[in-house]
Amino acid sequence: MSIKKIDHLAIVVADLAKALQVYHHALGLSLDHLAEEPLEQVKVAYLPTPDGAGEIELIQPTTNDSGVAKFLAKRGEGLHHICLEVDHLENTINELTAQGLEILGNIRTNQRGDKYIFIHPKSAHGVLVELCERVPS
Template sequence: MLSALDHVGVAVEEIDAALPFYRDVLGLELVHRETVAAQGVHAALLDVGGGHVELLAPIEADSGIARFLARQGAGLHHVAYRVEDIEAVLRALAAAGVRLIDDRPRPGIRGSRVAFVHPSATGGVLSEIVQPAEPSN
């Protein structure tokens, strides 16, 4: 059902302040930047093998990422699993009684379709499933 660890989402105050560590010290390639207005975030993707680190910084003070930062500071925000058929996975999760934040896919970064599972269903881990726009290399 899940084909890979797609990414970890990391909440940061400012993308440009976090980039030097990930790009220059860890040597990860910055492959994409995007502002996802619907989620209230600036985002940056850095490749690591077939997955990536997704840095997330708030656009505005009432976004989910801003509340996360206010509550617990910068750090790991979510984990995302790659899937091939997001509708099928959502149906399976719903059939298993899993509490979902999104019961249907919504647009994600870089043309993907994504849905979040509620942390109460996963033992406290905000978890995302993501169907990439096209097969990853």
């Protein structure tokens, strides 16, 4: 199995507009688009770096009872998870499970059609690690 790249890092924020003042306007990251991800109950601002080298996602909860909303309430704004792109998600999950890593839930599909799943932080030294398999763009 092989990791292709750091696909994105996600930062949970209370207010997308305020966070964009820092990450888009001050730091100068481009804003590709904004979108809702109903499955995760968040609004997302997608801020890619040049040449497809990974993006920063600012995520704001849209409800009070999602995992992201609870994270924000408990820990405040900050880094939420990292996502690594793999070639074949199902094979990767099988290999990791065989090595004793705990996978959270089942494969999900985002609005763009990409497949993704999370590794439990206790299996990844405190980090919520997402694995994704991108659909060809």
